[in-house]
Amino acid sequence: MRLLPDSSCTDKRAYRLELEGIPVEGLSAALADLEVPYTLPGASRFEVEGQTVLLVRATGRVAIRVSVDVPKDERRAAAERVVAAIAKRLASSLEAR
Amino acid sequence: MNRFAEHCHRVSPHDLTFLAGVPCVYHCHHFNLFHDQTIDDVLGESAGFDLRMRVARDQFALLVSNLADRLGASTPAEIAALARSVFATMGHGNLAFEGAGASTRSTGEHLHYGFAWREKYGSRVKRIDPMDAVAAGMTAAIAKLTDPAAADYRGRELQCIAMRAPHCVLVVEKDPSRSSALTVAAPQILPRLPSDAVRGLDEDTIARIAAGLDAFLRTVSGDSRGLIDAFNVLVTHHLSGYYNETAFQAVRHVEAISPSVVGACEALLREAGHVCVFNTFGNVLLSPEWESLVGPLSGAPHDIVVGCTAIARGLGFGHWSIAEHEPGKRLVVQTSANYEAAHWLERFGPDARPRTYFMQGAVLAFMVLSQRVAWKERPQLTQAFYDQLFRGEGLGFRVSTPRCLTMGHEMTEVVVEKER
Numbered sequence: 380m381r382l383l384p385d386s387s388c389t390d391k392r393a394y395r396l397e398l399e400g401i402p403v404e405g406l407s408a409a410l411a412d413l414e415v416p417y418t419l420p421g422a423s424r425f426e427v428e429g430q431t432v433l434l435v436r437a438t439g440r441v442a443i444r445v446s447v448d449v450p451k452d453e454r455r456a457a458a459e460r461v462v463a464a465i466a467k468r469l470a471s472s473l474e475a476r
Numbered sequence: 477m478n479r480f481a482e483h484c485h486r487v488s489p490h491d492l493t494f495l496a497g498v499p500c501v502y503h504c505h506h507f508n509l510f511h512d513q514t515i516d517d518v519l520g521e522s523a524g525f526d527l528r529m530r531v532a533r534d535q536f537a538l539l540v541s542n543l544a545d546r547l548g549a550s551t552p553a554e555i556a557a558l559a560r561s562v563f564a565t566m567g568h569g570n571l572a573f574e575g576a577g578a579s580t581r582s583t584g585e586h587l588h589y590g591f592a593w594r595e596k597y598g599s600r601v602k603r604i605d606p607m608d609a610v611a612a613g614m615t616a617a618i619a620k621l622t623d624p625a626a627a628d629y630r631g632r633e634l635q636c637i638a639m640r641a642p643h644c645v646l647v648v649e650k651d652p653s654r655s656s657a658l659t660v661a662a663p664q665i666l667p668r669l670p671s672d673a674v675r676g677l678d679e680d681t682i683a684r685i686a687a688g689l690d691a692f693l694r695t696v697s698g699d700s701r702g703l704i705d706a707f708n709v710l711v712t713h714h715l716s717g718y719y720n721e722t723a724f725q726a727v728r729h730v731e732a733i734s735p736s737v738v739g740a741c742e743a744l745l746r747e748a749g750h751v752c753v754f755n756t757f758g759n760v761l762l763s764p765e766w767e768s769l770v771g772p773l774s775g776a777p778h779d780i781v782v783g784c785t786a787i788a789r790g791l792g793f794g795h796w797s798i799a800e801h802e803p804g805k806r807l808v809v810q811t812s813a814n815y816e817a818a819h820w821l822e823r824f825g826p827d828a829r830p831r832t833y834f835m836q837g838a839v840l841a842f843m844v845l846s847q848r849v850a851w852k853e854r855p856q857l858t859q860a861f862y863d864q865l866f867r868g869e870g871l872g873f874r875v876s877t878p879r880c881l882t883m884g885h886e887m888t889e890v891v892v893e894k895e896r
Binding site for chain 2: 431444
């Protein structure tokens with residue numbers, strides 16, 4: 380997986396997680412217990428390590444949105460913690476199979 | 477969930493939106509900060525804050541009063557609780573009230589304007605003036621609504637997080653000015669609306685996207701902090717009379733006392749349209765929310781213009797329609813009713829000049845974004861990129877408004893053409 384900055388107005392809050400071959404369904408299953416209700420059709424929302432993860436199911440786009448309450452110079456690290464948590468869950472999910 | 481969703485009304489076919497009968501639109505923090513700074517640049521910091529506070533006061537007093545009537549809130553405690561709830565739901569932050577009438581004060585956490593300013597500029601600039609005229613106005617509104625004599629008050633911000641205070645503190649004092657309320661609402665606007673709206677290219681596509689955006693926005697409201705974090709920006713569901721009355725009073729003030737700088741003032745008000753389209757529309761187009769609703773961006777200029785037109789409708793700016801589009805050469809956008817014109821006509825009547833400044837700037841920005849942004853490369857919408865697009869060596873396009881609702885015409889028509 381690869382973490383890239385997403386469109387942003389210099390606030391370093393928006394990131395894109397390139398799944399690099401990981402199936403969307405696998406990600407969704409690994410994060411299932413972290414899903415929160417979301418009214419946007421075609422998208423799922425998760426709370427991971429205190430940050431928001433949005434998954435666009437049709438395209439596989441994974442967006443990480445760091446909270447505005449996280450100081451600017453700590454936002455990248457916050458996004459990286461989300462990625463680490465996702466990676467750990469995916470690994471656990473694979474082991475369980 | 478948005479507990480006030482049932483009080484949100486979209487007027488079809490004009491895509492004008494109202495909350496409890498008070499006109500409202502969605503704007504992001506970048507536009508909000510730019511708009512307020514423009515007012516202060518034109519009028520001076522103190523007069524600018526005062527105007528913004530008074531206009532916010534009158535708008536929110538009307539909103540809270542209307543909601544109180546609908547929801548049966550009558551005691552000071554009920555009115556204050558209602559005000560706090562709707563303020564947060566609209567994305568303006570958490571504003572807790574104490575006292576009533578002349579003793580009203582409030583404490584603000586995550587107030588949209590102060591918080592957004594600190595977020596955007598706080599690490600680089602030390603601010604010496606408070607930011608939250610809107611919250612000061614809301615506090616003054618609650619003071620009046622909870623005063624048995626319904627006296628007028630002015631709000632003042634004693635502490636502001638933009639000035640590095642731990643939270644915002646706002647108080648009120650009697651307002652001796654006795655100015656009449658500066659509001660234009662549904663009873664004034666609706667009778668003026670034509671029965672039909674002008675239509676243009678790609679109507680079905682634009683309508684479908686706008687409907688999807690509207691449906692999503694109806695479910696969106698302030699989080700536990702009273703902030704709306706969507707499309708990678710901080711969004712407010714704001715009272716359009718706030719933007720209109722402050723902008724129009726600022727330009728009329730300049731016309732009265734310093735006519736030589738009217739052009740500069742109007743240019744700033746048009747630039748607010750650029751700022752909104754670049755930041756709000758741009759971030760919407762690049763957002764996962766858009767990708768979920770519409771799909772990945774094609775980057776084709778006409779698709780960008782279609783998308784922007786749909787966003788304008790979805791945010792409640794009016795039923796903007798594409799009359800003509802020759803990519804890179806000519807773009808004509810028309811509307812039979814928009815949120816600026818309705819306010820101007822009610823307050824000041826038809827005028828010799830077009831007054832829909834925001835729409836002029838926004839449509840010009842549609843052309844710039846459709847021609848000069850490599851959307852498929854997922855650009856970073858930074859200030860540097862904005863400056864490159866809009867403040868470089870000439871835009872390369874010129875904008876005109878040959879027809880305008882504020883001039884008594886049947887539509888506003890904004891024409892953007894490539895400069896020769």
